Amino acid sequence: MQLIPVILSGGAGTRLWPLSTEQTPKQFLPLAGEESLLQQTALRARSIAQASSPVVVASQDHERQILRELEAVGCPPSRLLLEPIGRNTAPALAMAALECTDENALLLVMPSDHVIRDVESFGEAVHRALPLAQDGWLVTFGITPDRPATGYGYIHMGEPLSGEICRVNRFVEKPEAARAERMLADGRYVWNAGIFLLRSDRLIEELSVHAPGLLGSVRKALATADREGNRVIPDRAAFASVEAKSIDYVVMEHAARMAVVPVEVGWSDIGSWDALHEIEAQDDSANALHGDVLALESHGCLIRTSGPRVAALGVSDLVIVATDDVVLVIPRERAQEVRRLVQRASQATPPPPRRPQRTAALSIATPAAS
Numbered sequence: 001m002q003l004i005p006v007i008l009s010g011g012a013g014t015r016l017w018p019l020s021t022e023q024t025p026k027q028f029l030p031l032a033g034e035e036s037l038l039q040q041t042a043l044r045a046r047s048i049a050q051a052s053s054p055v056v057v058a059s060q061d062h063e064r065q066i067l068r069e070l071e072a073v074g075c076p077p078s079r080l081l082l083e084p085i086g087r088n089t090a091p092a093l094a095m096a097a098l099e100c101t102d103e104n105a106l107l108l109v110m111p112s113d114h115v116i117r118d119v120e121s122f123g124e125a126v127h128r129a130l131p132l133a134q135d136g137w138l139v140t141f142g143i144t145p146d147r148p149a150t151g152y153g154y155i156h157m158g159e160p161l162s163g164e165i166c167r168v169n170r171f172v173e174k175p176e177a178a179r180a181e182r183m184l185a186d187g188r189y190v191w192n193a194g195i196f197l198l199r200s201d202r203l204i205e206e207l208s209v210h211a212p213g214l215l216g217s218v219r220k221a222l223a224t225a226d227r228e229g230n231r232v233i234p235d236r237a238a239f240a241s242v243e244a245k246s247i248d249y250v251v252m253e254h255a256a257r258m259a260v261v262p263v264e265v266g267w268s269d270i271g272s273w274d275a276l277h278e279i280e281a282q283d284d285s286a287n288a289l290h291g292d293v294l295a296l297e298s299h300g301c302l303i304r305t306s307g308p309r310v311a312a313l314g315v316s317d318l319v320i321v322a323t324d325d326v327v328l329v330i331p332r333e334r335a336q337e338v339r340r341l342v343q344r345a346s347q348a349t350p351p352p353p354r355r356p357q358r359t360a361a362l363s364i365a366t367p368a369a370s
Contacts, residue, residue: 117266142190
């Protein structure tokens with residue numbers, strides 16, 4: 001049975017602003033390694049035995065960048081599904097399933113902007129899940145939690161199905177701190193990483209039951225798509241009418257045959273500057289420094305610059321990020337609030353261009369020739 005990695009690359013990554021922007025979202029940034037997160041994801045997919053070349057679902061605006069990055073690491077996509085407008089993960093995966101030439105193909109769905117340190121263990125987990133996925137189960141991979149995080153959704157594991165693989169009892173939205181503490185103590189909850197293994201025909205079947213309108217709209221957009229080589233661009237007007245919904249909300253929370261594989265693979269979604277600080281190399285004072293940075297008597301900071309030199313003295317637990325245009329300063333504990341700044345910055349009127357400073361002209365009179 002064909003195993004096709006499906007890499008979702010449509011996110012904006014605004015929580016890592018100002019480094020991540022709409023033009024260059026975080027999947028194109030070399031975070032936690034020399035390769036970009038997209039390149040790391042493609043290399044991870046290639047390392048899995050029996051996996052074919054990936055299908056990539058992304059914004060039409062990023063076509064050239066995706067091709068350039070994937071060709072640079074020897075992982076060109078077998079199919080490039082380009083969204084003329086972002087409509088969330090349910091339409092993205094509906095396109096991937098409908099465009100499969102083998103209706104029984106297994107789709108390994110992976111976000112393009114996550115980090116997995118233990119690639120070998122991840123591949124082993126995928127192969128443990130293959131029999132259930134081939135049998136028609138929708139399989140997700142849950143991250144064994146190491147703290148009561150409030151920034152992730154959770155999955156409650158039910159009865160065992162095969163080894164450590166369990167039936168999914170329910171999905172839980174991002175909890176309050178007290179509830180997260182209880183779930184961690186319970187031991188039957190894992191983080192929802194948004195990684196799935198499922199047959200393409202089973203996904204279409206579930207969409208036809210739980211979101212027939214969405215599925216029909218995607219079919220319509222693909223019927224009049226612009227096709228050239230391995231590139232597919234659905235009709236813009238038809239695709240704009242598709243409901244923008246997540247696959248978790250539309251399918252996974254309602255499917256009867258849903259299984260979860262608990263894994264410990266060094267995973268992070270790098271969902272905030274604080275999360276990046278956790279996985280970055282740190283000095284003896286727990287500072288994660290990148291670029292031209294001078295930090296003295298400072299502790300627990302993440303300081304990055306791709307622009308001017310940053311010098312810090314006597315500060316603790318700050319995120320300081322400098323680009324050519326913006327300098328961000330925020331406490332690490334409030335890193336999730338960066339979106340407030342992004343929203344305000346987008347509404348603000350840009351400052352007028354600076355006027356060049358004028359220097360006084362010095363006129364020296366020379367005596368007339370006699």
